[in-house]
Structures are given as structure tokens and as C-alpha cells.
Amino acid sequence: MADNLSYLKQLLANKRTRSELRYRHYEMKSHPQDLFSTAELKAWNLRPVLGWCSKAVDSLADRLQVKGWKNDNFNLETIFRMNNWDIFFDSAILSALINGCSFVYISEDETGFPRVEVIDGMNATGIIDPVTNLLKEGYAILERDKNDAPVREAYFETGRTTFYEKGQEPYSVANQAPAPLLVPILYRPDAKRPFGHSRISRAMMSLVNSAVRTTKRSEVAAEFYSVPQKYVLGTDPDAEALDKWKSTISSLMEISKDEDGDRPTVGQFTQQSMQPHMDQIRTFAALFGGESGLTMDDLGFVSDNPSSAEAIKASHESLRVLAEKAQRVFGSCFLNVGYIAACLRDNFPYHRRQFYLTEPVWRPAFKPDAAALSGIGDGAIKINQAVPGYFNKDNLTDLTGIDPSEMEIPEEDDL
Template identity: 60%
Template sequence: MTNEIYGIDYLRRRLADKQTRVLLRYKYYEMKNNAQDFSSLAPEKFKGLKETVGWCAKAVDSLADRLQFDEFQNDEFDLSEIFLSNNQDILIDSAVLSALISACSFVYIREDNGYPRLQVIDGSNATGIIDPVTNLLTEGYAVLERDSMGVVKTEAYFMVGMTEIYSHGVLVQRIPNAAPYALLVPIIYRPDAKRPFGHSRISRACIAYTQTALRTIKRSEVSAEFYSFPQKYVLGLSEDAEFNNRLATISSFLNFTKDGDGDHPIVGQFQQQSMTPYTEQLRTLASLFAGETGLTLDDLGFATENPSSAEAIKAGHENLRLTARKAQRTFGTGLLNVGYLAVCIRDRYAYQRDAFRDTKVAWLPIFEPDAAALSGVGDAILKINQAVPDYLGARNIKALTGMESDGK
């Protein structure tokens, strides 16, 4: 753990530096991003056309929905009781979703009448100095409240053993605690040595493919006008004839009489424009996006075949399964860190982190098995337990199937 103190002003600047990128990813998740239109050929009426593509939201939700927290195993310090008292389902789902979008979310721990209370703060409102060994913070900073214009009203500065609360930039409260780390815990998605605060699920490639898809949809909207109403032409019209093409509608008829020489104009129609190039381009972009995120074309709205079985769906999402496994490990560490500091607050004692080394975070299966898969799992369990008696028990079976025994 480093002994250097950076201070609240440094952390404010650090958050301001990172906030723009985080808010950009939230825009893509909420489908509020604008398409960067490079074309000067589009009619002026189409300049303000707003198109949306929900691929980024799908990439995040498809992973977040499969990360279902189950329980703390070997829970000697009763972490489960703390999480259940803090709306466990909403708390963990919110922390996981925010971490997938912004690479890192934070859980703010405070004491309320001697009991720890947990609150999730998104990555655009918190930052800190991380200990690379434990993934806990030695210092932290969080914006707790903003006004309607986004201006900071209440903020907190976290240190080891102390939390300071600021209102409009003025220190108003100092709250001591027994925790050996700052009471702001990061929940990180895919951290590495270079980026300890992780990577966003909405990568730069996802943003680029979404932008191209939006421009493709906008071009198809412009072309649809010509697709629906092909352009027509008139040849050989007399120079003295009066003709207003704005009078021509779908249900109207045009009357051209012969001139004195018995000649008449020739009316024709240009070839109807095809929408196929746009759909093919959109499908190609969907394939690239699916490859980037571990999804399939079916997930992105392009039907490829008949409905698949549970095993076929699982096989088609192998990359997503591996990504979910990785996320379970890193998120599990973050949740365990939250429980560790919350226990320090509850018991008013600075436990060592290695005292929680036997406590494990258990998750429900990433893919729920169907009836056929359950039959196969049952046969496998029977054969394994015949070879090694009592090797697979209720806990292992629940990890494979997601089902609890009625006798529990």
C-alpha cells in the first residue's frame, strides 16, 4: 500500500478527466448518441433525422442479465446478512450494470446507527487511488449529489480510517471509521496491469460500428423516398406547354394532348432504387459487432435459422460464456471487498483482508439448462458419484443446474 497522499483536489481533476468518456458510453447505452454524418448529398430536411441502434445496450444487457449472484460460501463473517439488509438484488445488479458500461462502478459504505449501508455510485461520479494487490482504494472521491444543472452539491473524500463530507466545496463533517481502507470500493470489469480500473463493455470498436450503422440507416431513409416513389421523366414536351410536376401524386393522372403536328411527349420512369445494399451493409456491421461482443446475429435482430435448443444457444455463445466467467471472477472479488469493509464497520474492528480468503462468491449458471440438458447432467452426476462416492453434492449440483434442493 502506498503512503503517498494525493488529496481531494487531485482526485477532482482526475474524475473530470475521465468523466467525459464515461458519459459518452452512457449515451451509447441509452441510445442518445448522435450519428456523425459525413455526407453532403442528403437533403436539408433529413439533416435533423435522429436514428438509433440498440446494439451497445444489447451488448451490455446480454452479459449483465447472465451474471446472477447466488451467495457467499464459507460465510464465517455473515456477509450475506449485510447484503440482504441493503437490497441485495438491486444493489448487485446496479453495480454490475454500471461497471459493464463505465468499466468500473463503486460501492459507497457508510455507517447508519452502527450498521453499514451500501450505495452504488457510477464511474462518472467517483474515482480513487487503487491498491493493485487487494483492488481496494487507499484514497477515494465521490460526488454524492448534483443539482438539476449537474453542478456538484455534496461530495465525499475517503481516506483510511476517515470519510470527509463536503457541501458546495466546504468541509461539513468528518466521520471516523475502523476500516483499514477507504470506504469506497471499486467493482471492476476486466482489469489489467495497465488499466487497473478496467475496460468498458462498450469498446471503441462497438462505438465505431454503431456510428457506421447509424449512417447506413440514415442513408437508407433518404433512399427510401426514391424507393417508394421512383423518379419519372417526360421527353418531347413542347416549350410552350405549362407543366407543374408538383401536381403529380400517386392517384392523379397526367393528360398530354398532341400538338399541331400530331406529336406527343414520352413519359418514362427511372429504375426503382434497391434497398438491398443498405441491408447487406447493415448485416455486415452486425456481424462485426457480434464478433466484437460475443453475440450472434440473432441477438442483434437478424434471424439466421430456426429456433435452437438450449445446447445450440450455449454453443453459439461460447465467447459470451467465457466473458461472463471472467466477469464473475473480477466482480466476485469486488463484492467480497465490499463485504470485508462492511464487516469492519459493523464489528468496529480492522480485520486483515486475508481473514476472508476462504469466503467465496457463488454465481448461478450462465446458461440455464433445459429438460434435455438436465437429463444429461443427471446421468453425468450419477456416473461421477459412482466412480467417486459423494464427489458431487447439493452445492455442485446447484452450480450446474441453478436449482436448489427442497430440503435446504
């Protein structure tokens, strides 16, 4: 066990740097290095930031909303409802999108009921089973001190969790779960990278860094554009020096002739144009939009003509596909969380195949507007005329995202 624990600690340390980099981009704390900078520019200490990476993550995370569970034979919804349903799902999804994966630590409260806690990808890792997407072994840092040093750690095995607290002897807690009590939540996993891919790709980070450098250059250019540089030629070296500040802000400046009747030449350098910088930022925004599935409107370049709901939905087709893909993967991962939590709750090692009918129900990634609702209604009526009962309140909810009314329909005799 000691060898496996050391391996997992080293694995987490190797991945931590990349996770911190993506969190810095998400939190807009990353400041790219200038390609060519002078001492004068460094003295200005310009640090512009762009929120495109956080926009790319949030625009997808905000569209992933769990509505409930279908065929919930083991009452999994109660477990999640009793564990801050909204905060839990949002936190797990957001962390998984940033890191590529997050983890859910399952434990028991004072009454023996399952308690679920989200741990980000910087503080947990493991050896994954590619068939079930459950862990074979896991390691997590449950608590850190103010200096970011681990205070409480845990090593997860099937049937046992060993805790390591600073200054105390390790102790183990047994359980009846058929897998470790640390469950991964994955975003876009594949055979090569079973722990998933981050929503903040290398291309996104590179484009944001380039756009930030362009923004910094535009700030410098704006200063010279606002206060253009001037020059004076042919001044007498023995004459009193001009006050540069007064000569800049004065509306009227007098320069007299010298003894020989000569006068200096006053001129102004051509002002820099801001347009090249704006064009370059728009180019980076277009490239970032193509990489992330966002539109120019999402990135702050608002079009003159407002789009309808259908036009917005059509322009976000890539984002809709990403959201539906994420729903499928996250749904399987959350089912794993409910499966292990149910085993811990009932103190019984259920088989995973017993949960194959249970699946989460998601709200539509794009909620329809009034025109779309009218189209859905017309379509449902026509299809039901051809195939009676094809559409009903259960499957129409999946299309509209609106729950059916619980009011009883009055009988004709009561009208």
C-alpha cells in the same frame, strides 16, 4: 490533502467525457455525424438509432446473478440482504460494464448498520492499490443539483471521510475501517488499466455508428424506392406547368399534342434497390457479433430454424467465457465491499486475510434445459458409481442452478 483532492477532481473531470460517450451509446442517444451530407438530407432530420451496445451490455449483465456466499464466517450475506440485494448487485454490475468500473460508497445508517450505495464511474475516482484492489484515497460526488453541478462531495481516506457540502464548512467522520469507505467494482482490470475496461469498446462504438449511417441511407433510399422519380422531356415552355403531386399519385394522366403534333416524352428513373443497404447492415451486425460474443439472432437477424438450448449455448461460447471471467473479478470486488462493511459494522479493523475462505456463489450463466438436466443426472450417477459421494446436492446446485428441495424424504416405513 488539498493537493490530492485537487488531483482527484481533475482526474474525474478528464474521465467524465469518455464515460458520458459510453452512456450515450448505451442509452441510444448518440447520433453519429454523416460522412457526406447535403442540406436537403439535413432538413429531413433523420435520427435512427440501434440498440446493439445496450444489447451487448445487458446480455452479459443479465447472466451475472449472485446466489449467496460460501463459508460466510463474518455474516456478509446479511449486510447485502439488508441493502436491497437484487438491486444493489445489478446496479453495480451494470455500471461497471458500461464504464469499466463503478464504486460502492459505504456508510452507517441511524442504527450503525452498514449502508451500501452504488456510484457510477462518472462521479467517483481514486488511487487504487494494485495488490488488494482497494483504494488508497478516493473522491466521489454524492449529489448534484438540477444543473449537474456538485452539491455534496466526499474525500475518502483510511480511517476518515471528509464531506464538502455546498455553502457549508467541511466536516470529517472517523471510522475503524482499514481502507477508505469507497470500494471499486472492476470489469476486466489489468496491470496497465487497473480500473478495468468498458464492455462498450471503441470497436463496438465505431461499428454501431457505421450501421446507424447505413440505416439512415436506407431510409432515404426507401423514400425514392416507394415514390420513384419521373421525368417529362420535350414540353412546350408556354404550356401550363404540370402539377407534380397529381402527376405522382394519378393512375391515369393525359398529355395532349401541341399545335405541330408533337408530344412530350414521359419516363421514369430506375428504382434504387434496398438490398445493398441490408447486406451492409448484416455485415456490420456480423462484425459487432464477433466483437461482443453475440450471435446474429441476438442482433435481430433471426434464423429460419430455431436452435436448441445446447446449440444456443455452443453459439454463445465466447459470452460464457466472458461471464465466467466477470464472475471471478466481480466476486473479488464484492468481497472487498463486504470486508470493509464488516469492519464498519463491528467497529474493528479486521485483516483482509481473515476473509480468504469467503467467496460469492453465482448462478450458472446458462441455465440448462430438460435435456441438459437429464445429461447432468446420468453423468452424476455414473461418476458417483466410480467415486461414491463425488456429486451431492451442494455441488449439483452449481451445475443446474436449481436449489435442492427442503422437503424431508419419507422413510420406507412411512410409505
